[in-house]
Amino acid sequence: FWLGFKLCSYFSGAVLAMSAAKMKAIFSQGDKDGNGFISVDELADVLKVLGDTTGTTDLGAVFNRIDANHDGKVTFDEFVDWLMSDSQPAQASLEQVFSSFCGDHPDMDNKQFIKLCKDAHLVDKKLTSTDVDLVFTKMVPKGQRRISFSQFSSGLQLIAEKKGSTPEKIQQAVLSAGGPVLHGTVAESVKFYDDKSTFTGTWAQGGPEHVKKGGGTHADDSWKRTSATESERKTDARSPRSEMRVESVPQRKVDSTVVAGAAGTGTVSSVFASYCASHADMDGKTFAKLCKDSHLLDKKWTNTDVDLSFQKVLPKGQRRIALPQFETLLKMIADKKGVDVEDIQSQVAAVGGPILHGTSAEAVRFYDDKSTFTGTHVHGGPESVAKGGGTAADSSWKRPA
Numbered sequence: 001f002w003l004g005f006k007l008c009s010y011f012s013g014a015v016l017a018m019s020a021a022k023m024k025a026i027f028s029q030g031d032k033d034g035n036g037f038i039s040v041d042e043l044a045d046v047l048k049v050l051g052d053t054t055g056t057t058d059l060g061a062v063f064n065r066i067d068a069n070h071d072g073k074v075t076f077d078e079f080v081d082w083l084m085s086d087s088q089p090a091q092a093s094l095e096q097v098f099s100s101f102c103g104d105h106p107d108m109d110n111k112q113f114i115k116l117c118k119d120a121h122l123v124d125k126k127l128t129s130t131d132v133d134l135v136f137t138k139m140v141p142k143g144q145r146r147i148s149f150s151q152f153s154s155g156l157q158l159i160a161e162k163k164g165s166t167p168e169k170i171q172q173a174v175l176s177a178g179g180p181v182l183h184g185t186v187a188e189s190v191k192f193y194d195d196k197s198t199f200t201g202t203w204a205q206g207g208p209e210h211v212k213k214g215g216g217t218h219a220d221d222s223w224k225r226t227s228a229t230e231s232e233r234k235t236d237a238r239s240p241r242s243e244m245r246v247e248s249v250p251q252r253k254v255d256s257t258v259v260a261g262a263a264g265t266g267t268v269s270s271v272f273a274s275y276c277a278s279h280a281d282m283d284g285k286t287f288a289k290l291c292k293d294s295h296l297l298d299k300k301w302t303n304t305d306v307d308l309s310f311q312k313v314l315p316k317g318q319r320r321i322a323l324p325q326f327e328t329l330l331k332m333i334a335d336k337k338g339v340d341v342e343d344i345q346s347q348v349a350a351v352g353g354p355i356l357h358g359t360s361a362e363a364v365r366f367y368d369d370k371s372t373f374t375g376t377h378v379h380g381g382p383e384s385v386a387k388g389g390g391t392a393a394d395s396s397w398k399r400p401a
Contacts (some may be wrong), residue, residue, distance in 0.1 A: 029045060043062065116180075121173060272323055291333075
């Protein structure tokens with residue numbers, strides 16, 4: 001079987017697709033005495049015509065392979081059967097495996113050759129990855145980095161010699177691989193995601209898209225800690241702890257000042273321009289911030305809805321939207337929330353511009369408490385007081401020089 005493949009690796013595509021007349025002509029060149037048969041000695045000339053010019057082929061083994069009835073002579077029919085039914089399928093199937101590992105290229109590089117050897121389970125103690133590199137180096141033409149199918153076939157012969165195996169076994173291992181083996185990471189099982197028996201509410205019936213409003217099942221919330229009553233909330237609001245909690249977040253006061261200053265003075269187009277800043281259009285991140293600053297986000301309009309709606313109005317091949325697409329988004333928000341588009345536009349216009357958040361520094365006594373200032377800093381600092389116009393601090397506690 002391998003001998004047929006080895007010979008066929010020398011054949012060009014034109015020889016494999018030759019006509020019956022061409023086959024007859026090749027057979028006649030070998031049949032020098034014209035008796036209608038080919039002997040072992042005559043077979044050598046036929047193989048040279050087919051492309052085997054090495055002279056290393058075991059003629060006896062090839063002759064026995066072609067001589068189907070083992071009568072010591074090869075007829076024209078036996079010669080044709082050998083070309084068409086033995087060599088060609090072996091060549092074709094092995095070439096298909098070669099092509100599958102090559103990908104989009106007609107030839108193979110070193111990395112692909114190593115993967116083929118690993119996927120065919122050829123790499124072991126006798127044939128290491130280093131040995132595979134050396135085999136590839138022997139096959140690759142000088143000045144190139146890729147090998148053709150004929151050079152690949154020669155490499156299989158070298159691998160067989162290295163492993164002390166037969167070429168037939170090496171070829172069978174490659175054919176068994178079929179194609180590249182793709183490896184991936186399997187995610188671990190997550191109980192509350194994979195076990196559907198733990199689903200509650202609308203998810204127990206397939207999710208919000210498959211259940212009518214109010215058609216879900218109420219989950220058991222008895223394990224939750226009961227929330228405070230309305231009276232308790234009012235009591236907490238009057239407590240010193242509540243007052244301290246409000247005072248500890250001065251940033252909210254700063255934000256409310258920014259919003260109040262711009263409230264009622266902006267329009268949808270002016271707000272759009274203020275969020276776009278130096279650009280004439282808006283990206284997805286800026287649109288998400290606008291929705292957050294306008295207090296549009298709730299259970300009916302989530303961050304996921306923001307991303308999906310932005311992708312719907314986004315022009316093909318672009319990443320930013322203009323004012324017309326932004327106005328379309330406001331209509332989509334109104335439809336999703338079940339309100340008039342004018343209400344959404346009013347919320348957006350009330351923002352005025354981006355709300356900037358920052359971290360307030362903690363108070364430092366000797367910097368913020370001016371009653372502790374001494375010297376020229378009591379009167380505003382060295383730049384505001386004439387030389388000698390400061391007050392001397394009490395230095396009685398210092399050790400005399």
